[in-house]
Amino acid sequence: MEEARLEVGLDFCxxxxxxSSRADLLAGWQGEGQPCQREAKGVFPVEPLHQTWRVPAxxxxxxxxxxxxxxxxxxEVWVDGTLRQVGDLFDDRAVVELTAAAxxxxxxxxxxxLQRPPRDRPALVASWVEAWFDEPGDWGTVAxxxxxxxxxxxxxxxxxxxxxxxxxxxxxxxxxxxADGDVSxxxxxxxxxxxxxxxxxxxxxxxxxxxxxxxxxxxxxxIAETHGVCQRTFxxxxxxxxxxxxxxxxxxxxxxxxxxLATDDPSLLTQIQGAIAAGWWEPAGGMWVEPDxxxxxxxxxxxxxxxxxxxxQHLTGQRATVAWLPDTFGFHGQWPQLLQKAGFTAFFTxxxxxxxxxxxxxxxxxxxxxxxxxxxxxxxxxxxxxxxPAAMAERVATEPHSLWLxxxxxxxxxxxxDMLTTARRWQRSPLFPRLYPTTAAxxxxxxxxxxxxxxxxxxxxxxxxxxxxxxxxxxxxxRQAIALLATETYRAIAALGEHPYPHADLRMxxxxxxxxxxxxxxPGTSIPEVFAEVTAIAQELDSLLQSLRGGGGWxxxxxxxxxxxxxxxxxxxxxxxxxxxxxxxxxxxxxxxLAQPDRGPVPPLRATxxxxxxxxxRVEVDPHTGDVAQIHWAGRTVLRGPCGLxxxxxxxxxxxxxxxxxxxxxxxxxxxxxxxxxPTETGPLRAAIQSSLRLxxxxxxxxxxxxxxxxxxxxxxxxxxxxxxxxxxxxxxxxWAAEFVTYEIPLGAIERTTQPxxxxxxxxxxVPAQFWVDTxxxxxxxxxxxxxxxxxxxxxxxxxxxxxxxPQWPCPESDRGQHQFTLRLYPxxxxxxxxxxxxxxxxxxxxxxxxxxQHITEHPAPGITVAPASVLVSAFKQAEDGQGWILRLYESHxxxxxxxxxxxxxxxxVQRCNLFEEPVGEVxxxxxxFPIALxxxxxxxxxxxxxxxx
Numbered sequence: 001m002e003e004a005r006l007e008v009g010l011d012f013c014x015x016x017x018x019x020s021s022r023a024d025l026l027a028g029w030q031g032e033g034q035p036c037q038r039e040a041k042g043v044f045p046v047e048p049l050h051q052t053w054r055v056p057a058x059x060x061x062x063x064x065x066x067x068x069x070x071x072x073x074x075x076e077v078w079v080d081g082t083l084r085q086v087g088d089l090f091d092d093r094a095v096v097e098l099t100a101a102a103x104x105x106x107x108x109x110x111x112x113x114l115q116r117p118p119r120d121r122p123a124l125v126a127s128w129v130e131a132w133f134d135e136p137g138d139w140g141t142v143a144x145x146x147x148x149x150x151x152x153x154x155x156x157x158x159x160x161x162x163x164x165x166x167x168x169x170x171x172x173x174x175x176x177x178x179a180d181g182d183v184s185x186x187x188x189x190x191x192x193x194x195x196x197x198x199x200x201x202x203x204x205x206x207x208x209x210x211x212x213x214x215x216x217x218x219x220x221x222x223i224a225e226t227h228g229v230c231q232r233t234f235x236x237x238x239x240x241x242x243x244x245x246x247x248x249x250x251x252x253x254x255x256x257x258x259x260x261l262a263t264d265d266p267s268l269l270t271q272i273q274g275a276i277a278a279g280w281w282e283p284a285g286g287m288w289v290e291p292d293x294x295x296x297x298x299x300x301x302x303x304x305x306x307x308x309x310x311x312x313q314h315l316t317g318q319r320a321t322v323a324w325l326p327d328t329f330g331f332h333g334q335w336p337q338l339l340q341k342a343g344f345t346a347f348f349t350x351x352x353x354x355x356x357x358x359x360x361x362x363x364x365x366x367x368x369x370x371x372x373x374x375x376x377x378x379x380x381x382x383x384x385x386x387x388x389p390a391a392m393a394e395r396v397a398t399e400p401h402s403l404w405l406x407x408x409x410x411x412x413x414x415x416x417x418d419m420l421t422t423a424r425r426w427q428r429s430p431l432f433p434r435l436y437p438t439t440a441a442x443x444x445x446x447x448x449x450x451x452x453x454x455x456x457x458x459x460x461x462x463x464x465x466x467x468x469x470x471x472x473x474x475x476x477x478x479r480q481a482i483a484l485l486a487t488e489t490y491r492a493i494a495a496l497g498e499h500p501y502p503h504a505d506l507r508m509x510x511x512x513x514x515x516x517x518x519x520x521x522x523p524g525t526s527i528p529e530v531f532a533e534v535t536a537i538a539q540e541l542d543s544l545l546q547s548l549r550g551g552g553g554w555x556x557x558x559x560x561x562x563x564x565x566x567x568x569x570x571x572x573x574x575x576x577x578x579x580x581x582x583x584x585x586x587x588x589x590x591x592x593x594l595a596q597p598d599r600g601p602v603p604p605l606r607a608t609x610x611x612x613x614x615x616x617x618r619v620e621v622d623p624h625t626g627d628v629a630q631i632h633w634a635g636r637t638v639l640r641g642p643c644g645l646x647x648x649x650x651x652x653x654x655x656x657x658x659x660x661x662x663x664x665x666x667x668x669x670x671x672x673x674x675x676x677x678x679p680t681e682t683g684p685l686r687a688a689i690q691s692s693l694r695l696x697x698x699x700x701x702x703x704x705x706x707x708x709x710x711x712x713x714x715x716x717x718x719x720x721x722x723x724x725x726x727x728x729x730x731x732x733x734x735x736w737a738a739e740f741v742t743y744e745i746p747l748g749a750i751e752r753t754t755q756p757x758x759x760x761x762x763x764x765x766x767v768p769a770q771f772w773v774d775t776x777x778x779x780x781x782x783x784x785x786x787x788x789x790x791x792x793x794x795x796x797x798x799x800x801x802x803x804x805x806x807p808q809w810p811c812p813e814s815d816r817g818q819h820q821f822t823l824r825l826y827p828x829x830x831x832x833x834x835x836x837x838x839x840x841x842x843x844x845x846x847x848x849x850x851x852x853x854q855h856i857t858e859h860p861a862p863g864i865t866v867a868p869a870s871v872l873v874s875a876f877k878q879a880e881d882g883q884g885w886i887l888r889l890y891e892s893h894x895x896x897x898x899x900x901x902x903x904x905x906x907x908x909x910v911q912r913c914n915l916f917e918e919p920v921g922e923v924x925x926x927x928x929x930f931p932i933a934l935x936x937x938x939x940x941x942x943x944x945x946x947x948x949x950x
Contacts, residue, residue, distance in 0.1 A: 002168065007153065009171040014146040016178040017188075020058070021140030025051060025068075025127040029112070042071075042125040049112045049124060057104040058182070059131045064102050065418075068094035068127035072114035080109050089117055089220070090384065090410040094127065095418045102131070118220070119656075119809050137189030144389050145431040149198065151393040152205075160201050170194040192431075199430040205396045207404050208438035208446075209423055210282075211237065211250045214327060214383045214409030215257065217289050218530040219520040220810055221411065230257045231265050233412035238271050241280060244420040247427070249437040250275075251405075253285030253324045255311035256515065262315060269315065276316050282439040283312050286320030286344065291517035293331035293458075294467070294768040295474065295790055297481050298338070298746030298939070299874045299888070300517060302915050303510050305342040309916065310880070322440040323347040323375075326383055326405075328519045329658075330460035332745040332768075336369030337939055342915040346444035347377045350405075355461035356662075357763035363399055364447050368455045370748050370894070371937040376447055377454075384409040387422040389432060396433050403443045456750060463523070463658040464766035465650075467791030468727075468802040470524025470657075470814050471821075473531060475788035476538055477516050478845065484509050484541070486557030486849040487549050489876045492885060493592055494855035496905060496946070501878045502548055509548070512541040525657045527810045546850075553853030556589030557846060559864045559873040560839065563598060563709055564589055564848050565686075575602050577685040584685050586709065587848065591863045592876075594856060595848050605708040607687035609679055612704065616711035617827065621704060626677050626691025628704055631713060633827035636780055640797055641733040643715075643825075645672050645702075647695050651725035656807040657814060660766055664727055672700060684708060697722040712840070713825040721804055721816055728804045729793075730823070732784065736777045737796035742832050743769035744841065747874065747890045748937040749832070754796040766793050766802070771841035773799060774832035783826040785841035836869055838892045865902040870895060871934060879917055885944040886917055891934040902929035906947035913941040 029036045029049040036043045043049065055064070066079070069092055077085040077094050084096045098108055114122035132138055149156070149167070157164050174191055177183050183191070213233045217226055237250045261269040275281035287308035291301065309319045323344040325331070328351060339347055347367060352360045360379065367377040381395060385406050395402045406423075407414040427435045488506055495501035520526045521534055549555075556562065567582045574597040577584045586602075589595035603615050612619040618632040627642035647669035653659040661667075672693040681688035686707050693700040701718040721728075740751040745768075754775075756762040768790045774783040775794070784799060791802035801823070806815040824844050828835030866873060870893035877886050891897060910923040910930050923930055923942065934940060 003153070003157065006164075006168050006171060007150065009168070009175050010146050010150040010153070013171060013174050013178060014143045014150065017139045017143035017146070020182065021131050021138070021143060023053065023056070023129040025053060025110070025129065026124070028053070029124065029127070042123045044121045044123050045114060049114075051110045053108050053110060053129060055102045055104050055106045059102045060104050062102045062131035062133055063100050064098040065130045065132070066094055066096040066098055066110065066127070067130055068112075069125040070094070070112070070114055070123065071117060071120065071125060072122040073117045074115040076113040078111035078113070088411065091408045091413050093386065095416065098129065119654075133185060135185060135189065136192060137185035137187070139185065139188065141425075141429070142188055142192055145192075145195070145429065147390040148202075148393040148432055149195070151390065151397050152202070155397060156198060156201055160198065163197055166197065167195060196430055202431060203434050204400070205433035206401045207392055207396060207433050207435050208402070208443045209247065209249070209387075209435055210403060210405050210438055210440060210443070211248055211415035212383075212405050212407045212409065213237070213252065213412050213414030215254065215412045216327075216410055216520055217254070217256065217515065217518040218533070219410065219526050221527070222529050223515075223533045227260055227264055229412040230260060231268065233414045234261065234272060235268055237281070237414050238268070238275065240415055240417060240420060241275065243417065244424065247420050247423050247437055248415060249280045249282065249439055250414065251282045251284050251324070251440055253283075253287070253290055253320075255286075255288050255308040258283070258315045259311055273316060276318065280437070282441060283316045283318065284320050284322050284440055285324035286312055286342070287323075288511065288514040289518040290325050290328060291514070292466070292519045292522045293325060293328040293335065294745075295522050296517045296746065297478075297485075297770075298334060298890070299485060300481050300513065301335075301338055301746060302342070302874075302888075304514055304517065305338070306880070306915060307507070307510055307514065309342070319343065321345045322444060324440065326350045326380060329463040329466050329523060330768075331458040333370040333457040333750055334745060334747045334937070334939070336367050336375045337371045337373035337937070338915065339375050340373045341939065341941075344375065346440070346447075347375050348380055348440055349458075350380045350382055352458060352460055353379065353382060354463075355763070357461045358760045362452050362454060364451055366451050366453045367458070368453050370456065370750060371935060374453070376444060376451070378403070378444065378447065380405045387419045387426065389426050393433070401446060403438070403440070457745070459764055459767070461760075461763040463655065464791070465658055465660045465805055465807065466523030466525060467766065467768045468789070468805045469807055470531070470811065471788065471804055471819055472815075472817070473516075473522065473524055473534065474790065475821075477513075477522055478788050480513055480516075480538060480541055480545075482846050483545055483849065484513055485875060486555070486846065487545050489557045489592065490549060490555050490849060490851055490855070492877050495878060496885075497856065499855050503878060503882065505544060505548055509541055509544050512537050512544070523658070524814060525810065528813065531811060549850060550852030550855075551850045553851050553856075554587065554589070554595040554848040555851040555856070556591065556593055556595055557849055558842060559591050559866050560869070561588070561590045562843055563587065564595060564843070566848065572597055574599050575685060577681070577683065579681060586685060589848060591865065593863050594853055602684050603708045605683040605685070605687055605706065607679055607682045607689075610689065612687045612689065612706035614706055614708055617706060617713065619704060619706055619713055621677070621689050621691070623677065624674065625671070626674050626693060626702060628713065628715070631825065631827055633780070634829060637735050638780070638782055638827045639733055640735050643730065643732050645693070645695070645700065646729045646731050646800070647672070647723070648727045648729070649725060650727035650805060650807075656809040657811065660727060660805070662765070669695065669726065681705070695723070695728075696726070711826070715823045715825070717803065717819070717821045719804070719819045719821075721806065721819060723806050724808055726804075726806055727802060729800045729802050732782070732799045732825070734775060734782060734797045734799070736780065738775045738777045739796065741794045741799065742774045743767065743792065744772045744838070745770055747939055748892065749894065752794070754794050766791055768792070771845055772837050774835070774837055775799060776828070776831050779829055781828050781831060781835065783828065783832055783835055783837040783840070785824045785826070785837065785844050787822045787845055789821060833870070833893045833895075838872065839869060842872070863904055865900075867900045868897055870897060871899040874939065879943060881917075885946070886913070886941060887944055888939070888941045889932075889934070890939045891937055894936040896933070896935055898931055898933050900929065900931050903944075904928055907944060908947040909945040911943040913943050915941060917941065917943060919943060
């Protein structure tokens with residue numbers, strides 16, 4: 001009861017004092033001489049807002065500031081006919097000094113002009129004039145101090161019960177005084193002395209202050225524009241430090257920005273280098289850009305760190321120790337291992353605070369990856385925050401020693417003079433936790449070792465559409481990433497044959513790929529102009545890769561032998577099949593070697609109008625829909641029903657490109673209409689049945705294929721997609737019910753339940769996978785591999801893959817146009833491990849690489865053997881320092897094993913390395929290889945020195 005009375009008293013006093021220190025302007029705005037309509041969320045003007053405001057007598061001598069918030073693409077604040085501030089969607093707070101010493105009766109003529117934001121009305125959400133007096137009895141300051149005491153009330157009642165009665169008496173006294181009329185500032189200062197006994201207790205809590213400017217490489221603006229954003233933001237931070245050396249520390253990620261600065265403004269970079277040496281500017285993140293956390297290949301995430309940290313070391317003199325990804329849309333479960341092996345000591349984000357279903361249970365915790373690696377992790381407050389004492393106190397209520405990130409963000413900006421002035425003011429308050437400037441790295445060192453553990457992925461319960469939006473961007477990225485890795489392997493092998501290794505060109509290629517992984521580019525959530533820039537970057541990368549590999553031969557970049565397929569213009573003297581005006585031929589390709597035509601016998605293949613059959617499979621096609629109606633495997637049926645396409649209305653979400661409508665399942669579209677069906681290939685190498693479909697204004701050609709040599713069903717979708725706000729899924733009904741589905745993630749795999757019981761599990765109704773998913777039970781299973789899709793949902797007896805979304809904002813034409821997607825269905829006995837699905841999916845995604853065969857045939861490459869099949873090569877390249885060679889392996893099955901690596905070239909030395917290629921231990925080597933013990937899902941890097949080449 002006493003606690004409730006104290007809460008009510010604190011709230012009442014705070015509200016009354018705040019009213020004395022503020023003049024709310026929202027109701028007084030007018031358009032052309034008429035009051036503006038005010039709604040619950042603010043004022044929604046259609047023209048400039050005007051208001052004349054007069055200083056009240058009680059504010060004589062006060063420092064007056066016009067404050068407010070808007071929702072607008074551009075905002076202008078005018079005072080007495082002078083433009084005083086310009087803002088936008090991100091710099092969305094008015095902070096305009098009206099006078100340093102108010103004179104009662106003075107009039108200010110105010111005007112605010114707002115431009116319409118994308119897909120919404122402009123709004124003035126709040127506006128007021130704030131009075132501040134530099135004295136202990138300042139109304140607003142005391143009001144905020146009471147808000148702090150209110151936020152921490154349960155704690156100080158428990159830890160300092162001896163002070164509760166005295167504070168309660170003081171609050172009751174102030175309540176009576178305020179109820180009777182105004183309280184003078186001198187009287188309020190005298191009254192406030194009764195609270196000072198709480199000061200020492202409050203000062204046992206602390207808040208580290210860290211200025212930051214979140215800068216998106218691109219989003220609602222272009223990459224080109226971001227150059228200027230960086231310069232203005234960084235110059236502002238340097239200038240503010242000279243004014244506020246006791247308050248400001250600054251944190252900035254993204255190696256690319258420092259690279260830009262070296263060209264755009266070398267003198268500013270020199271100043272920043274001095275700031276880093278002085279310790280107040282912190283290079284954080286250690287990556288080329290802040291990438292997406294689920295979609296990039298695992299090796300590409302390693303290169304984000306490798307090339308990011310190299311640039312940090314070169315341009316700032318140090319590597320980052322804190323992995324900084326505050327705005328990335330979730331993180332797969334191999335990040336802890338990769339971060340740890342890249343030398344990071346902590347990981348910071350805040351994005352899971354956007355969850356739409358559950359509240360993440362921890363702020364500081366150990367994040368444990370699927371291999372058991374752990375990294376100390378911390379969730380900051382939201383990006384773009386001000387120095388907000390009440391909000392900071394709420395954070396301290398659950399975290400006695402907290403970090404507060406502040407600064408205008410997204411489009412840059414960073415800390416402002418107003419923020420730093422406010423911070424300095426609250427540093428002086430005896431009724432506030434201790435404030436001190438810090439860095440993320442310094443704060444991370446204060447986190448205790450005894451922390452709770454979170455295991456597995458950090459799934460963001462929001463932005464689930466980013467696994468699918470802009471399918472063309474995702475497909476091009478995956479193809480280029482794999483082509484770059486293949487080209488790198490090819491040139492490394494060629495260099496072992498004494499051809500020059502194109503280190504500089506490959507580094508340039510990686511930089512062009514890594515920018516595409518930025519968390520608003522690869523997820524498909526930027527404006528059209530950004531994607532035009534990215535297309536130009538991708539075209540440069542294609543040209544560069546082509547120049548690095550030449551033509552005339554075909555190289556197998558995978559570390560195992562395989563059969564692959566090619567189309568040629570003239571019929572060869574080996575088994576082939578006419579397909580249109582070209583010929584399909586099988587190629588036999590040794591590991592890391594040149595492919596040759598397959599001259600072996602062709603297994604039987606049979607086809608009718610509606611069936612396809614080879615040695616392992618029989619596929620039946622529905623004559624009314626063109627769907628795969630049934631797959632027969634080893635005497636068992638795989639499907640419960642036809643594998644059809646399903647369309648759904650997907651609209652109503654503000655974050656259109658990011659979010660799938662949670663209720664899309666309630667809005668199904670009619671099934672696609674079959675307009676034609678016919679066999680198009682009948683062997684001897686491949687048989688196919690093609691169906692033509694129409695869905696709305698879109699057409700779909702679906703080709704079901706069966707190869708004579710393979711135990712998989714291939715489905716190719718050729719789409720002319722013209723829908724808006726439609727989600728297209730491919731459904732695969734299964735002949736069994738499974739409790740779990742296995743999903744590949746970069747460099748590993750995880751299981752997710754199909755029967756969610758907890759709110760967090762139920763929130764995972766659309767999830768990402770890398771190349772494949774698998775479900776199995778009772779010795780029968782089905783794996784599905786894709787060539788460019790990532791978003792899935794699953795029921796015990798159904799898998800569904802999201803193909804296209806076609807949102808309208810911020811890119812109005814997302815997903816419209818021509819697409820071709822290829823899926824492969826692999827029925828199997830046992831589980832996904834026995835089915836060798838990891839290798840199978842890599843074969844789908846890794847076509848033979850066009851190459852100059854002279855680079856290899858002049859000095860024949862012995863190739864490579866890696867056993868067992870669960871161990872895959874992630875990369876083979878020349879070491880960054882040009883001395884020796886780097887081989888990176890990963891264990892893909894989640895099982896402990898001893899791998900045996902045979903390279904064919906004589907080895908002089910093998911060293912285990914971290915991801916920066918720095919030795920951490922010697923590995924006993926044999927003449928041409930080495931064995932190595934690998935733990936489940938381990939990623940290991942080795943530096944190789946060959947006896948003949950070094």
